[in-house]
Amino acid sequence: MTHAQLRPPTMADVARLAGVSHQTVSRVLGDHPNVRDETRVRVLRVIEETGYRRNSSARALVTRRTRTLGVVASDTTLHGPASTLFALEEAARAEGYLVSTVTLRKLSMETLSEALDHLSEGGVEGVVAIAPQRSAVAALAELRCPFPVVVMGSGPGVEIPSVSVDQHLGARLATGHLLAAGHRNVWHLAGPEDWQEAADRAAGWKATLEAAGVEPPMLLRGDWSPLSGYRAGQELAGWVGRGLTAVFVANDQMALGVLRALREAGVRTPQDVAVVGFDDIPESEFFAPPLTTVRQDFSTVGRRGIEILLELIEGRPPATARRVAIEPQLVVRTSTFPHAVQWEGEPL
Amino acid sequence: MTHAQLRPPTMADVARLAGVSHQTVSRVLGDHPNVRDETRVRVLRVIEETGYRRNSSARALVTRRTRTLGVVASDTTLHGPASTLFALEEAARAEGYLVSTVTLRKLSMETLSEALDHLSEGGVEGVVAIAPQRSAVAALAELRCPFPVVVMGSGPGVEIPSVSVDQHLGARLATGHLLAAGHRNVWHLAGPEDWQEAADRAAGWKATLEAAGVEPPMLLRGDWSPLSGYRAGQELAGWVGRGLTAVFVANDQMALGVLRALREAGVRTPQDVAVVGFDDIPESEFFAPPLTTVRQDFSTVGRRGIEILLELIEGRPPATARRVAIEPQLVVRTSTFPHAVQWEGEPL
DNA sequence: CCGTGATTTGTTAGCGCTCACAATTACCTC
DNA sequence: GAGGTAATTGTGAGCGCTAACAAATCACGG
Structure with a gap:
């Protein structure tokens, strides 16, 4: 000391x-x-x-390499961003880079710009943005940076290199699982409109229903929080007996709220209503009942992100595409399948 | 771009x-x-x-100030560390410092030493260690660093400056709450032995019981995970009807597992067994039943940590003690208090 | 219009390191 | 032991910036 x-x-x-x-x-x-x-x-x-x-500064001065990467993120207490951040840092460290983080309470053109400035002052050689909101990605595209930027979790339509989990596929797995289990229709509680992931999941849900020749019912919206799920759950409970037997919830936290609301309304899960979540947070397996959900491999996302960023920084030729989508995985538990005690893997 | x-x-x-x-x-x-x-x-x-x-390197070279702080953490996907990290970064940024993080899978003398080396190579002026394990703090005390170090969540007995939540008090609040509700005894599911927080919570629990003239029952141990809580819960279920009516669980995730185990064993919460957790993660309010727990103000912990570290770095005289304990807060919900919301059954 | 002091600007010398190159030494072979 | 090559070491410059000091410029009363 x-x-x-x-x-x-x-x-x-x-x-x-x-x-x-x-x-x-x-x-x-x-x-x-x-x-x-x-x-x-x-x-x-x-x-x-x-x-x-x-002396790292003297070294950096003469080599023109700080070996430092920046990360801009928000909502780092959520499972997804936290896991991504962890994977990012680990991958960067393995390559000998230090990671500096800026965590924003809200992403806007202004806060993002400040964050990039702050990182730039710190001499980062490149930045990974964990920016799930479309507006944030748009802002990022406008901002001119003296270093390369890679986005995690962006959707299509922007020309920034990006890595994300294939949300559309995840939603298809979830919705398809419910249809395969015999449900005639599947409701959806979506995330905030501005989130690309929310949009992709909603689109995947819609596409699956339409492919099955089912008219998608009303779409509900939450803000990812358990509370918003609880409120939506109360509304959903009102539709039980009027065609509602299955709900695909856009994340596990909201699904938790939905489960509580249904339980309080005397609706049994999964006998009366089956519920699927998204994320597979560590708690999901112990919800009441254990939650069927879609697992995302954040660790791969993080590693691929660093890989691309370093290619950009070091001017290496791209080993793979600059727009990567990782495959998610369905985890079946009791909330859709009463006989599943605790069992992971195979869809029905 | x-x-x-x-x-x-x-x-x-x-x-x-x-x-x-x-x-x-x-x-x-x-x-x-x-x-x-x-x-x-x-x-x-x-x-x-x-x-x-x-050019930040050139500036740093001549001013001898990198304005960069390091953070060493592990388990950053857990609520506590993630929240602390967030608060730390925000506080540091407000003071114009950049924060570089190293996230370890496990804390040992070796990994810690590597982490400090890595940060040192990156030119940090000081380090905050989120090191809840006693062994990690001990290792930290042994390691010689060319910069000041502040520990978050250490207990007494080490001469490193530290900031933490008063775990002992939190445990007293939890246990006292159960005793006040009329329970004759309170069981405890503790965290891993090596964790200072786990030890403090167990000590607070024991002290409260002894002060009330109650012989503390057998202490169970988990590893913070919902699964370990589930296993302990199965064991606890076996004691229902033999004097077990209340359990203080050392964190919310394990409490979730306990709740599931009790439910599966046909034990009702809180009518048969009351449960208290610790942390107040965002999910707790929506558990089945909503969980009474102890809330920790991580944001204050983070701010005070940065405050102390900057005093040390900038050679300012200490504005306050170098060993700070923040007060936690009891949050009462249905898992101990059936009338809290809509939970029928007789009062305790 | 000069002197005086305050304001504004320029000059020089490193910070501690790596790179390019020069100098030295060691090691062979004949 | 001369001559050549390879291995090892040293020298000088300069990365881009700030700090200390020097120089130039300005304002203004007498």
Whole structure:
């Protein structure tokens, strides 16, 4: 815990103590091959003794590489963003990059611009934006940055490189699962209009129903929170007995609210109404009843995002497409399938 | 999206274009008072036109200030760490600092040391460690860093500055609440042994019972996960009718598992067994039944942490103690108090 | 219109490091 | 041991910026 207040040793100090030139020290540190073993050992010993550490600013100045990436995110306490962030950092660190994060309470042109400025001041070489709102992506596209930017979770239509889970597919899996289980129709509680993921999930739901020749019923909207799910659930409860037997909820938190509302209204899940969520948060398996949901592989999303960003930064040729969609996976539990005790995998 | 591949403009470029010396540009950027308005405007226009940005490395090199803080954390997908991280970053940004994060899968002497190295390479001026495990704090105390370190969530006994929520108090609130509701005894499902928070909560629980002249029953242990709560819940269900009427669970996720296990065993909550959790995650309010729990103010924890770290970095005199405990708050819901909303059954 | 002090601007010298190149040394072969 | 090559080490410059100081400019009373 001691941290010397006096100026830390420089490379020149180490060089003097080891009886070599500063360049030799630099070579040792840089794993340069042409250094005599004896010299290397001597230098390393002095480094060890003095606790010397290269000055990152000086290094960055001359190499023009800070080896730092930026991440802009919001709602980092939610499972999706938090998981993505984690994967992002881990992948970046594996490549020797440091990750600096800016977490916004709300994404707007202004806050985004400030965030990018802040990161830019910090010398990041590139930025990953966890920007699920369409408006945020649009803003991002307008902003001019001196570094490459990759978006996580954007939809089509923007020319920024992006990585996301195939929400449309996820919604088809969920809706298809309910239809296959014999439900004549499936209702949908969607996320906020501005969210690309919400739009994609709603579109996937609609497409599946239409492909099955079913007229999609009224679409409800929430804001991802359990409370909004609870409110929507109360409304849904009113439709039980009038054709409502299955609901696809756009995320697990809202599904939790729906479950509570249905329970309070005396509606049994899954006997009266089957419910599917989206995300597979760690809690879902223990909901009442355990929730059938769609699992997203955030870790792959994060890794691919860093991969693309580094290609952009280092000017490497793209190994794969600059617009990647990861496949989600249906997890069947009791909320749609009473006989599923705790079992994951195969759709019915 | 454009990011020039050619070398970005330097201060000298701007100076030339504005017909002044680079130092004048520096003064404009540094808000130095002694610059003629006319000159300032001219310089600013050129900056605007060229899109010039100061080189952070060069600045850091000469000022010896990177204005970057590091955070080491693990389990960032959990509510507590995620919230703390968020608060930390927000507070740091308000002070003009950038935050670089390293997220560890597991905290050990080795991984911690690597993390600090990585941050050090990145030039951080100080580090906040979200290290709830005692072993991690111990390791941290051993590691020598060239910068100050503040720990979030450590307990007593270590000489590193720390900020945490008063877990002991939280546990007393929870346990006391159950006793006050008429329960003769309270069982406890604790967190992992190595976690300071788990130890503090268990100690608070024990102290409250002993103060009430009650012999604390067997203590169960989980790993914070809903699954471990579920398993413990199955065991607890076996004690119903043999004196078990109330359980204090060390976090909400495990409480969720307990609730499910009790439900599956035909035990009603709260009529047969009352349950209290800890954390107040956003989902708790919608559990079946809504969970009484203890809310922690992570945002304050984060702000105070940054405050202390900056005092240490900037050599300011401490405005407050270097060992801060924030007060938690009891949130009463249906899982202990049937009349809270619409839960029928006789009162305890 | 000069002197005085305040304001505004320019000049110089590093910060600590890596790169390019020069200089030195070691190692062969004949 | 000379000559050549390869391995090892040293030297100088400069990355882009700020701090300290020097120089120039201005305002204005006498």
